[in-house]
Amino acid sequence: MEKIPILRMGEFLLVTIQVDMHDRLAMTLQDDLTNRISQTGAKGVLIDISSLEIVDSFIGRMLGNIASTSRVLDAETVVVGMQPAVAITLVELGMSLEGVRTALNVDAGMELLRKSVNGHEESEYGSYFQ
């Protein structure tokens, strides 16, 4: 069965969606990611959708579900790389992806994840060095 690969990088999971997903593939990704978070104790999930030419309500819902489920499992989700035309269309469709954190690209997304995971430790160091 066709699957979207999930890569592990330290305490984060990375997913790059490069195919036009049919609905079942999107559902499978959602299940696989949930299982991987639980197995690995990953603290963050980064989903790169820069290759996606459309995000319809189904895929939008999948992204929202992944974000909510991973939050319950103590992991942050960041969706990165949405094409401008996709963003314009999504909003007109009526989806604003509330509850889904986004970043412009992979670098910015990783930065966001690192901050949200290490934020607490950094602030401790900050006060130590003052």
Add this chain to the structure above:
Amino acid sequence: MAVTSSETVPVVSEADIVNVRRCVRESAAKLGFSLVDQTKVVTAASELARNTVIHGHGGRMELATLNGPRVGIRLIFEDQGPGIPDLDLALRDGFTTGSGLGLGLGGSKRLVNEFELKSRVGEGTKVTVIRWK
């Protein structure tokens, strides 16, 4: 309204929804639609195709390119499914009978220029949309 080309594709399975997106994208690109307009019409087609598969229990899409006086794409989704009892309710954002967000019909209406919904309970549903270039 001159139809310059027309093709009909099945809309029965999930794979057909992907195929609908591909066909509509190709035609829109060929007609010289901007990337944003391509994305809008493809997204609308994806929503309507999913409705045809899930709620209409399968059907077909007729894709026509229009040329003269205006250039555009016309999509007709037709099924012989159970039909929609209350059209106004079905078009309202947030209304859903399935597991979706209820943005399918109302949302796709916002993504096109012309939208016509006809449905008879027990006979089926026909949605016609046009996106002008």
